[in-house]
Amino acid sequence: MATSNNIKKKKTKPAIISEDQITKKQSTLYAFISFAVVVVLWQLAVLFLPNFGNIFPGPYDVVALMIKIVKEPVGRLTLFAHLGWTLKRIFIGYIIGAVIGVITGLAMGTSKLANAIISPVFEILRPIPAIAWVPMAILWFGLGEASKYFIIGFSTFVICALNSIAGARATSEKLKGAARMLGASERQLFSKIILPSSVPQIFAGLQISLSASCSTILAAEMVRSEEGAGWLILRGMNTGNMTLVLVGLIVISVTGLILATVMRAIERKAISWSFRGK
Amino acid sequence: MGQDSIKLEVKNMTKKFGDLHVLDDITFNVKKGEFLCIVGPTGCGKTTFLNCLTHIYETTEGSILLDGEEVDLEKHNIAYILQEYSAYPWLTVQENIQFGLEIKGYPKDEIIKKAEATMKLVGLERFKDYYPNKLSTSMLQRVVIARTFATDPELLLMDEPYGQLDIELRFRLEDELIRIWQETDTTVIFITHNIEEAVYLAERILVLTNKPTTIKEEVLCDLPRPRDVTSPEFIKIRDKVTELIKWW
Numbered sequence: 001m002a003t004s005n006n007i008k009k010k011k012t013k014p015a016i017i018s019e020d021q022i023t024k025k026q027s028t029l030y031a032f033i034s035f036a037v038v039v040v041l042w043q044l045a046v047l048f049l050p051n052f053g054n055i056f057p058g059p060y061d062v063v064a065l066m067i068k069i070v071k072e073p074v075g076r077l078t079l080f081a082h083l084g085w086t087l088k089r090i091f092i093g094y095i096i097g098a099v100i101g102v103i104t105g106l107a108m109g110t111s112k113l114a115n116a117i118i119s120p121v122f123e124i125l126r127p128i129p130a131i132a133w134v135p136m137a138i139l140w141f142g143l144g145e146a147s148k149y150f151i152i153g154f155s156t157f158v159i160c161a162l163n164s165i166a167g168a169r170a171t172s173e174k175l176k177g178a179a180r181m182l183g184a185s186e187r188q189l190f191s192k193i194i195l196p197s198s199v200p201q202i203f204a205g206l207q208i209s210l211s212a213s214c215s216t217i218l219a220a221e222m223v224r225s226e227e228g229a230g231w232l233i234l235r236g237m238n239t240g241n242m243t244l245v246l247v248g249l250i251v252i253s254v255t256g257l258i259l260a261t262v263m264r265a266i267e268r269k270a271i272s273w274s275f276r277g278k
Numbered sequence: 279m280g281q282d283s284i285k286l287e288v289k290n291m292t293k294k295f296g297d298l299h300v301l302d303d304i305t306f307n308v309k310k311g312e313f314l315c316i317v318g319p320t321g322c323g324k325t326t327f328l329n330c331l332t333h334i335y336e337t338t339e340g341s342i343l344l345d346g347e348e349v350d351l352e353k354h355n356i357a358y359i360l361q362e363y364s365a366y367p368w369l370t371v372q373e374n375i376q377f378g379l380e381i382k383g384y385p386k387d388e389i390i391k392k393a394e395a396t397m398k399l400v401g402l403e404r405f406k407d408y409y410p411n412k413l414s415t416s417m418l419q420r421v422v423i424a425r426t427f428a429t430d431p432e433l434l435l436m437d438e439p440y441g442q443l444d445i446e447l448r449f450r451l452e453d454e455l456i457r458i459w460q461e462t463d464t465t466v467i468f469i470t471h472n473i474e475e476a477v478y479l480a481e482r483i484l485v486l487t488n489k490p491t492t493i494k495e496e497v498l499c500d501l502p503r504p505r506d507v508t509s510p511e512f513i514k515i516r517d518k519v520t521e522l523i524k525w526w
Contacts, residue, residue, distance in 0.1 A: 178364035178422075181332070182378040182429065183352060192377070196368040273368045273409040 057243040062250070065243045074244065075235060077227050083251050086221065086228040089145065090213045090259065093152025098209065101157040102202055105164025110194055122161065130155035130212075131219045138224065148220045155216045156209040163205025167198030200274045203267045210263060214256040229255065285310040285465045286433060290340035293330050300326050302490035303340070308465055315476035316469045318486030319523055324469045327491065328435050331467070332356055344433060355382075357431035361438045363418040365410040365425075372397065372406040374421050378429040396428040399458055416447045420454075427458055436468045440475070452479060456503065473523070477516045478505050485522045495522055
């Protein structure tokens with residue numbers, strides 16, 4: 001019909017729940033702007049506030065030092081090597097802790113027997129901050145890497161276990177009942193219902209423990225190491241070099257960012273069905 | 279009716295939770311392929327009644343025989359559809375429908391064939407790759423119904439499956455249920471507190487009393503289908519059932 005072609009597209013208000021209010025391009029732009037504003041304000045403060053630069057080195061100095069230590073080593077290693085060490089320590093300790101934590105947590109959340117056996121010990125271990133284990137860890141595993149894996153692993157273990165317990169226990173009774181009615185065995189009930197339904201909670205635990213790992217590794221490296229972000233910060237502190245401290249902060253931030261991004265990508269694949277997967 | 283056409287035989291079913299006497303000496307039969315509705319006042323133990331039928335609860339006394347044998351969930355294929363939607367959120371529509379078949383260990387090609395046929399039956403083919411969080415409530419209930427019918431249950435128990443739906447949707451899903459029931463020849467026991475729904479669906483209605491629950495009366499409901507809720511015959515049966523429930 002002729003008339004239908006004449007109807008102009010009306011400009012409407014955006015819907016309350018709109019799927020795509022900010023495009024990817026826009027979001028990159030905004031990220032860039034907010035980042036740039038912070039850096040500019042920071043540099044301006046250093047330039048114009050008296051004495052500010054002494055207690056808080058400006059972005060120019062920080063970047064200059066970073067570029068310098070990409071080639072020239074600080075201590076034994078260059079910038080990327082320090083980053084690599086921290087990354088590797090978190091990664092190994094984290095994987096060990098996450099695997100043990102998730103398995104323990106699922107067992108406790110699923111089986112009353114497992115819970116009765118494990119939970120008394122778990123409840124005693126749980127409130128202990130991972131850092132508190134440093135002296136023991138050094139005694140048991142020596143000054144090398146193994147003691148750091150242990151400390152990271154412990155902090156990851158506790159958080160992952162707690163979230164896995166909660167995930168397994170939160171499995172809906174009606175979904176379990178429906179599977180039982182269809183004739184599912186206890187084993188199928190676990191693998192086909194409890195496990196998949198716990199996955200969002202497990203991933204929440206994995207993300208939280210990743211952040212916790214970053215703080216734990218810093219403390220561990222500051223206590224005893226010759227490389228890594230924690231060591232950079234400590235070295236800066238001991239030599240009065242605040243610029244190096246800031247570089248250390250950036251290194252740990254980048255480490256956390258890399259790991260969280262990888263985890264997020266895995267999560268997105270694993271639970272596309274859930275709100276967390278969006 | 280001949281002895282061989284009886285699907286389910288409930289004899290003197292009694293259930294007590296401690297001192298609480300819930301079911302009192304209930305005896306009835308269900309014919310093969312029959313659509314039986316059970317109505318009763320709220321809190322009369324309808325759900326306990328179904329849970330005893332499926333042996334989720336032990337009965338205190340009496341026996342429940344399916345094809346002449348004690349009910350055994352591992353052997354008998356009894357399906358149970360609840361008021362809440364129990365579609366698995368981490369599975370797509372198709373995977374949800376295949377779930378029961380996989381649990382029961384059907385061969386792979388048969389699973390796909392059966393799932394596709396069932397999706398067609400309930401009109402979900404277009405949504406087969408959707409996750410439940412993208413579906414409306416009525417479609418979710420259809421997913422559950424499809425998952426249930428895919429396994430060819432010998433006996434289908436439904437506990438107010440449409441209790442939370444609005445009237446229009448309920449009518450549509452009721453018609454759909456009748457159509458699937460006619461096509462598959464499943465034996466259905468449908469519990470509801472909605473008298474009109476019972477008269478619309480059932481071939482026979484059992485009216486329950488208050489606790490301790492027993493069968494108050496059996497109402498035959500042999501109206502032709504599709505049924506007209508405004509026809510005098512329909513209203514007559516509806517009023518009769520209503521009176522039975524009201525009159526204590």
